[in-house]
Every structure is written in C-alpha cells, then in structure tokens.
Amino acid sequence: MKTIQKMYEHLIWANQRILETLQSIGDENQDVFRLFSHILLAEKVWITRLQGLDSSRLPIWSDVDIEVCAELVMQNEEILTTFLIDLANTNLDKLIPYKNSKGIEFKNSVRDILIHVALHGQYHRGQINSLLRAKGIEPINIDFITFVR
Numbered sequence: 001m002k003t004i005q006k007m008y009e010h011l012i013w014a015n016q017r018i019l020e021t022l023q024s025i026g027d028e029n030q031d032v033f034r035l036f037s038h039i040l041l042a043e044k045v046w047i048t049r050l051q052g053l054d055s056s057r058l059p060i061w062s063d064v065d066i067e068v069c070a071e072l073v074m075q076n077e078e079i080l081t082t083f084l085i086d087l088a089n090t091n092l093d094k095l096i097p098y099k100n101s102k103g104i105e106f107k108n109s110v111r112d113i114l115i116h117v118a119l120h121g122q123y124h125r126g127q128i129n130s131l132l133r134a135k136g137i138e139p140i141n142i143d144f145i146t147f148v149r
C-alpha cells in the first residue's frame with residue numbers, strides 16, 4: 001500500500017506540473033490538451049468504477065479547455081486522496097466488476113486498477129512531453145526520482 005500511495009502522490013504532482021505548464025503556453029496546442037484531458041478523464045472513469053458506480057456515460061476522450069482540465073485535476077486529486085485513505089483498511093485484491101467503453105464486462109483487482117491508472121497517466125504524460133519538444137517547448141520534468149528528491 002505504501003508503494004501505491006507514493007505512486008499517487010507522484011501522479012498528483014505530475015498532473016499539477018503538466019497543468020501549470022499548459023496554462024502558461026496558451027491553447028493553440030490542442031493535441032497536447034486533448035492528451036492531458038484524456039489522462040484526467042480516464043482517471044475519473046477508473047475512480048468511478050472503483051467506487052462501484054456506472055462509468056458507461058463518462059467520456060475518456062473529449063476536446064476540453066484548460067479550465068476544465070484544471071477542474072478535473074482538482075476533483076481527481078480530492079477523490080483519489082480520500083479513496084486511498086479509506087483504502088488503507090480494505091483488501092487490495094478485491095475484484096471490481098465494470099464494463100469498458102465498448103460494454104464488455106471485466107473484473108480486476110483494486111491493486112491492478114490503481115497500478116494501471118498510475119502507469120497510464122505516466123505513459124501519456126510522456127507523449128505530452130514529446131509533443132511539447134516537437135513544438136520547441138521545454139519538456140516538463142515529471143520523473144519519479146525528481147518528485148522524491
């Protein structure tokens with residue numbers, strides 16, 4: 001649980017760093033905003049599933065502006081922080097049933113879902129950095145080791 005907690009502290013930190021950079025570069029970078037909103041919307045979908053709620057009407061891809069991203073960063077951080085505090089006394093191997101965006105049913109453990117969400121976000125944050133570099137913008141250092149320093 002300590003490792004998962006640290007992963008989510010990093011996730012929250014990295015999302016905040018990406019948000020701050022995107023707020024400073026303007027909204028002519030729609031492909032970057034689309035990737036960032038995907039990270040945040042996917043987090044919301046998985047949070048909803050972990051809470052045992054229906055996520056079938058939630059988008060995972062959407063063209064949203066930076067203000068919506070900022071709101072999602074704040075909401076996801078609040079919900080994830082509370083969820084992880086409450087999770088400390090539950091079973092990480094508990095299976096969570098859910099349907100994916102195509103309506104196919106799956107069951108995965110809380111542990112596997114949490115690890116997936118953290119890795120999924122880091123993958124796409126790397127893509128954001130590649131896009132920024134291609135546009136001549138300095139990539140954002142979101143390395144885990146930078147975070148723990």
